[in-house]
Amino acid sequence: MTGQTPSPDSAGQARQSIWRNWYSLAGAIIASGSLFAFLFLFTLDMTGSGKSNPYMGILCYVVAPFFLACGLALVIGGAVRRRHELAILRGLGAPQPLAIDLSRERDRRILGVFGGLTMVYLLLTAVGSYQTYEYTESDTFCGMVCHTVMGPELTAYHRFAHARVACVDCHVGEGAASYINAKINGVRQLYAITFNTFSRPIPAPIHNLRPARETCEHCHWPEKHTGNLERTLNRYLADDANTPYSVRLLLKVGGSGSEHGRPGGIHWHTSRDTKVEYYATDDKRQTIPWVRVTDKSGAVTVYRKKGYKDNPDPRLVRQMDCIDCHNRPAHRYNSPDDAMDEAIYLGRVDRALPAVKRTAVDLLAQPYATRAEGEARISDGLRKKYAGAKGVDGAVAEVLDIYRNNFFPEMKVDWSKYPENIGHLDSPGCFRCHDGDHKSESGGPVPATACDSCHVILAQGSGADLAKLAPNGVAFKHPSTDIDGLGLSCSDCHNGKNQEN
Ligand code: HEC
Ligand code: HEC
Ligand code: HEC
Ligand code: HEC
Ligand code: HEC
Ligand code: HEC
Structure with missing residues (x-):
């Protein structure tokens, strides 16, 4: 400012405050603006008025605190810079180190105010950062x-x-x-x-997913496994009558104690006593030529698929856990076949509409470029075929609903991109190892290849057949086509769509 040489301590002069500079001013405006925004959004959030909007949380707990911090940094940065400048103007060279003298009234006051503000800020940050943490962890x-x-x-x-x-x-x-x-x-x-x-679709499996020990097992620990489970898979043929063909299975899931049956069964793979490791040649873990079992005593058995003679790179060997079977526990996209079976079973699509299963499955299984195109073509297809028929409106609404919930053309997501590993119908699943083709050095196959090792079929078909329970199980009777002796796996024909007969 002027060329005079003020003494830093002369209280008589108008003090040239280090806070009076453009940076600090801008910082103060930003900080107070974002503080206000934060408080406003925070109130909305607490009173619940903004709950439904996902951006609300981001603004309140991420964006506003970020600008608040930037504003405060600018205020302080500006002041430091100004202090430096003032010292030079006063001809003192570099500023003297800041000295706080508690015997001075002014220093005590500044310190008091500063301390108080810091406390308030820290408190707000504590609430804010907890909320930020909560928010960034929310669904x-x-x-x-x-x-x-x-x-x-x-x-x-x-x-x-x-x-x-x-x-x-x-x-x-x-x-x-x-x-x-x-x-x-x-x-x-x-x-x-x-x-x-x-990438579209987002690739699965996720290679850096936490081991199931640290996630699933927090809620479902292996010592508390389920025991046998009865499941009825309600299915319908792709014929004109939409003939029901259900299979009632008793799945030998296995327990681990008196409550849920003897240890073993399907959940044997994840028991604490044994370790099952495998190597898959593809990214989706569908082709498994090598399996190693280490039992309680440390004895090791290696099974190799016919034709595979190598030893895999140890880095590519994976220890089997929950996710190797339950790979779609939270995001399962139903296949057209599964979705239509369910819709007919629940009565959402009228079974009286001739060949409605086959027709809807065909429409759903087509590749569409966009959601809008898919909806239009499915709706037109059904309305054309069933013009004037009773139940067509309900069928159209339900099939569109299935489409919206399970097909995402913009992300290229549908059932076919994420094969499910439970079972063996539409994808190899259990048969990746239990196909009878994996042999140990001594020549024995991976156990549990017989149809009744994992489940018994209590009843099958429809009507009176389905009501006849066979406690020891019956052999599976495949509808319409005879599959015995074909040497084919179920997923060689079944893939979630209509089979070419
Ligand atoms: C019960 C556990 C569980 C919950 C809850 C869960 N996921 Fe997943 N998610 C998985 C597993 C397991 C996979 C990996 C599948 C695989 O490896 O094949 C996965 C895969 C994914 C993928 C990769 C693409 C895909 O479809 O496989 C995305 C993206 C994803 N999850 C997002 C989410 C979001 C968003 C939420 C919350 C709305 C969520 N997940 C909740 C278990 C879960
Ligand atoms: C925070 C707790 C929690 C975590 C973590 C969790 N689950 Fe669950 N899981 C549940 C609850 C609750 C149910 C519902 C139980 C019911 O319906 O009776 C359930 C149900 C299930 C079912 C049976 C229902 C179905 O989908 O058919 C399976 C299988 C399952 N979980 C597997 C898993 C797997 C695999 C993981 C890890 C990827 C996992 N869970 C992680 C709590 C959890
Ligand atoms: C070898 C494959 C396999 C592995 C590994 C596996 N499961 Fe399962 N699990 C099954 C099958 C098959 C069922 C039968 C039910 C079904 O079809 O969903 C089942 C059933 C369940 C159920 C009961 C579902 C219900 O509806 O009551 C839960 C919970 C469950 N598993 C959790 C787990 C957890 C947690 C792990 C890891 C510690 C695990 N499973 C490992 C194959 C497996
Ligand atoms: C990565 C390979 C692999 C996959 C995938 C796999 N298993 Fe296994 N399973 C094994 C091996 C290896 C054994 C036992 C080998 C031994 O005892 O030496 C076994 C044993 C079993 C047993 C006999 C357990 C007992 O009581 O001794 C059952 C039942 C079983 N598996 C069911 C299933 C089911 C159901 C699935 C699909 C949901 C499945 N497995 C998927 C490798 C696999
Ligand atoms: C390694 C264990 C295992 C073996 C061996 C096995 N299954 Fe299965 N099977 C399963 C599991 C797991 C499911 C799935 C149950 C579910 O979806 O909840 C299943 C499902 C089925 C279903 C119902 C399919 C559906 O979705 O409608 C039939 C039918 C069936 N199996 C028949 C057979 C026949 C026939 C054989 C012998 C060639 C056989 N299974 C061998 C484990 C096995
Ligand atoms: C040679 C091809 C082929 C093989 C292999 C095959 N299926 Fe099928 N499957 C068919 C045909 C074709 C139908 C009749 C389609 C229809 O009318 O819906 C059918 C129908 C079914 C149905 C009646 C419900 C439905 O979804 O249509 C079940 C359940 C079934 N098969 C299970 C199995 C199981 C389990 C295996 C393996 C053990 C298997 N299939 C192997 C071709 C095959």
């Missing part, structure tokens, strides 16, 4: 913020048993390390979304 954040990208997973998630289990309970796991890991991953994903470089 809204995971699923809706990236709504096109994760839309399919979110839609599917709401329809299954885990709809009340947070995304992060399976995807992130516990502890600060996994939180930070996930957020770093998140930044990469945000980049991919912003620059539109993500």
Whole structure:
């Protein structure tokens, strides 16, 4: 300002405050603006008026605090810079180190105010960062913020048993390390979304998914396994009458104690006493030529598929856990076949409409470029075939609903992209190892290849046949086509669509 040489302590002069500079002023405006925004959004959030909007949380707990912090940094940065400038103007060279003298009234006052404000700020940050943490761990954040990208997973998630289990309970796991890991991953994903470089569909399996020990087993621990389960798979043939053909199975899931039956059965693979490891040649883990079992005593058995003589790269060997069978616990996309069987069974599509199963499955299984095209073609197809028939409106509405919940052309997501490993009908599943073709060095196959080793068929067919229960099980009677002796696996013909007869 002027050329005079003021003494730093002369209280008489108008003090040239270090806070009076453009940077600090701008910072103060930004900080107070975002503080106000934060408080406003926070009130909305607390009173519940903004709950339904996923962006609300992001604005309140991520964007506003970010600008608040930037504003405060600018205020302080500006002041430091100004202090430096003033000292030079006063001809003192570099500023003297800041000295706080508690015997001075003014210093005590400044310190008091500063301390008080810091406390308030820390308190707000504590609330804020907890909310930020909570928010970035919530399902809204995971699923809706990236709504096109994760839309399919979110839609599917709401329809299954885990709809009340947070995304992060399976995807992130516990502890600060996994939180930070996930957020770093998140930044990469945000980049991919912003620059539109993500893959469609999102690839599964996820290679860095937490081991099931740290996720699934928090809620379902192997010592508490289920025991036998009875399942009726209600199915319909693709004929004109939509003939029911159901299979009632008793699945030998196995328990691990007196409550749920003797240890063993299907859940044997994840018991604490044994280790099953495998090597898959493809990314989807569908072709498994090599399996190694280490039992309680440490004895090792290796099974190789016919024709595979090598030893896999140890880095590609994976220890089997829950997810190797339950790979779609939260996001299952129904195949056209499964979806129509369910809809007919529940009476949502009228079984009296001739060949409605075959027709709808065919329409659903076509590739469509966009959601809108798919909806239009499905609706037209059904209306043309069943013009004037009773129940057509209901059928159209239901099939469209199936389409919206299970098919996502924009993300190229449908059942065929994510083969399910439970069972063996539409994809190899259990038969990846239990196909009788995997032999140990001594020549024995992987056990449990007979049809009744994993389940017994209590009844099958429809009507009176289905009512006849056979406690020891019956042999499977395949409808219409004779499959015995063909040497084919179920998934060689079945793939979720109509088979070419
Ligand atoms: C019960 C556990 C569980 C919950 C809850 C869960 N997921 Fe998953 N999710 C999985 C598993 C397991 C896979 C991996 C499938 C695989 O490896 O084949 C997966 C895969 C995914 C994939 C990869 C693409 C795909 O479809 O396989 C995305 C994206 C995803 N989940 C998002 C979410 C979102 C968003 C939520 C919350 C709305 C969520 N998940 C909740 C278990 C879960
Ligand atoms: C936060 C707890 C929690 C976690 C973590 C969790 N589950 Fe579940 N799971 C549940 C609950 C609750 C149910 C519903 C039980 C019911 O319907 O009676 C359930 C149901 C199931 C079912 C039967 C329902 C169905 O889908 O047919 C399976 C199978 C299952 N979970 C597997 C898994 C797997 C695999 C994982 C890990 C990827 C996992 N769960 C992680 C709580 C959890
Ligand atoms: C070898 C494949 C396999 C492995 C590994 C496996 N499961 Fe299962 N699990 C099954 C099958 C098959 C069923 C039968 C029910 C079905 O068809 O969904 C089942 C049933 C269940 C059920 C009961 C479902 C119900 O409807 O009541 C739960 C819960 C479950 N598994 C959790 C787990 C957990 C947790 C793990 C890991 C510790 C695990 N499973 C490992 C194949 C497996
Ligand atoms: C990665 C290979 C692999 C997959 C996939 C697999 N299993 Fe197994 N399973 C094995 C091996 C290996 C054994 C036992 C080998 C031994 O005892 O030496 C076994 C044993 C079993 C047993 C006999 C357990 C007992 O009581 O001794 C049952 C039942 C079984 N599996 C069911 C299933 C079902 C159902 C599925 C599909 C949901 C499945 N397995 C998927 C490798 C696999
Ligand atoms: C390694 C274990 C295992 C073996 C061996 C096995 N199954 Fe299965 N099977 C399963 C499981 C698991 C399911 C799925 C149950 C479910 O979807 O909940 C299943 C489902 C089925 C279904 C119902 C299919 C549907 O979705 O409508 C039939 C039918 C069936 N099996 C027949 C057979 C026949 C026939 C054989 C012998 C060639 C056989 N299974 C061998 C494990 C096995
Ligand atoms: C040679 C091809 C072929 C093989 C192999 C095959 N299926 Fe089928 N399957 C068919 C045909 C064709 C139908 C009749 C389609 C229809 O009318 O819906 C059918 C119908 C069924 C049905 C009646 C419900 C439905 O979805 O149509 C079941 C259940 C079934 N098969 C189970 C199995 C099982 C389990 C295996 C393996 C053990 C198997 N199939 C192997 C061709 C085959």
